[in-house]
Amino acid sequence: MPTRYDLDRDALADLLTGEPRYRIEQVWDGLHRQLAAPDELTTLPKALRARLTDELPAALDPVATSATPDGDTVKWLFGLDGGARVETVLMHYPDRTTVCVSTQAGCAMGCGFCATGQAGFQRHLTTGEIVEQVVRAARAARDGGRRLGNVVFMGMGEPLANYDRVWPAVRRIHDDLGLSARHLTLSTVGLVPGIRRLAAEDLPVNLAVSLHAANDALRDELVPIGRRYPLTVLMAACADYLRAKGRRLSFEWALIDGTNDRASDADELAELARSLPLPAHVNLIPLNPTPGYPTRGTPRAGVRRFRHLLEERGVNATVRRNRGVDIDAACGQLAARVSRVELTARAR
Numbered sequence: 001m002p003t004r005y006d007l008d009r010d011a012l013a014d015l016l017t018g019e020p021r022y023r024i025e026q027v028w029d030g031l032h033r034q035l036a037a038p039d040e041l042t043t044l045p046k047a048l049r050a051r052l053t054d055e056l057p058a059a060l061d062p063v064a065t066s067a068t069p070d071g072d073t074v075k076w077l078f079g080l081d082g083g084a085r086v087e088t089v090l091m092h093y094p095d096r097t098t099v100c101v102s103t104q105a106g107c108a109m110g111c112g113f114c115a116t117g118q119a120g121f122q123r124h125l126t127t128g129e130i131v132e133q134v135v136r137a138a139r140a141a142r143d144g145g146r147r148l149g150n151v152v153f154m155g156m157g158e159p160l161a162n163y164d165r166v167w168p169a170v171r172r173i174h175d176d177l178g179l180s181a182r183h184l185t186l187s188t189v190g191l192v193p194g195i196r197r198l199a200a201e202d203l204p205v206n207l208a209v210s211l212h213a214a215n216d217a218l219r220d221e222l223v224p225i226g227r228r229y230p231l232t233v234l235m236a237a238c239a240d241y242l243r244a245k246g247r248r249l250s251f252e253w254a255l256i257d258g259t260n261d262r263a264s265d266a267d268e269l270a271e272l273a274r275s276l277p278l279p280a281h282v283n284l285i286p287l288n289p290t291p292g293y294p295t296r297g298t299p300r301a302g303v304r305r306f307r308h309l310l311e312e313r314g315v316n317a318t319v320r321r322n323r324g325v326d327i328d329a330a331c332g333q334l335a336a337r338v339s340r341v342e343l344t345a346r347a348r
């Protein structure tokens with residue numbers, strides 16, 4: 001059965017066959033603008049509310065929620081139909097509120113430094129499952145007196161590997177939830193055909209490329225998809241994306257101790273960042289140490305040093321804040337892994 005946000009307008013119209021035409025707009029507006037559940041739509045007759053509650057079930061079953069003591073970061077672990085679980089993270093900054101959403105349960109990309117990748121792929125999320133994460137976050141933000149302004153597709157999963165469901169979700173978030181394209185960021189580990197499809201779309205969303213290595217030998221080791229799309233091919237697609245969209249592009253770089261945090265890595269990364277028509281911004285991601293996990297993150301002083309090396313080479317870099325846990329890690333999946341363990345522990 002399709003869930004609440006899986007239906008597009010036409011499918012909703014079909015569901016409401018026999019009702020006055022204006023009901024379609026009423027329900028659509030209620031779900032998307034008011035962020036309301038069908039039983040909260042008090043402008044509808046009671047019987048219709050009951051039917052919609054039955055026929056438009058929620059997709060996400062909250063399994064656990066955790067928040068930092070200051071409430072600036074809220075994480076949900078959601079159960080999905082079939083038993084998979086994904087995470088959604090809401091982050092309040094002084095000047096903005098952002099949600100990080102998942103697009104797949106698990107991941108098929110198999111990056112050597114990522115436990116989610118090692119654990120494999122479960123399934124694609126549906127458009128409705130993706131949109132509902134945003135709706136729930138927007139509601140929580142509103143309840144706290146904030147307005148959700150940004151969506152980053154950096155949670156569990158490779159968004160461009162689930163393009164046919166992710167793009168309709170992007171459209172819905174833009175068209176119906178009212179977020180502007182410049183506040184939507186899709187991440188990718190480097191799926192070139194997906195980047196090229198994205199370049200042909202009419203919405204100029206931001207692109208974040210999880211690079212992690214700036215030469216093919218190291219990248220092939222860290223990110224296996226690099227063997228299919230070497231850096232020259234990936235950079236050509238990034239350059240074309242920038243030319244088509246004129247948006248800033250970022251490189252995500254998870255700093256791994258002694259592996260990609262050397263001066264030679266800064267040299268190579270700076271060269272790639274500057275080779276694009278608009279120089280890429282680099283987001284440096286310090287990894288928290290995780291018990292039982294072989295890869296060590298670069299210590300704090302090393303992170304500062306690496307940033308400095310990039311800036312000396314003319315590249316703007318930001319160190320992502322950790323807020324105690326890796327909510328911004330890698331393409332997000334490391335984050336999902338760490339916090340899933342924590343959330344599951346809390347839920348027990």
Ligand code: SF4
Nearest residue numbers: 107109111114117333
């Ligand atoms: S790092 Fe990202 S793309 Fe790579 S396996 Fe993990 S989740 Fe997938």
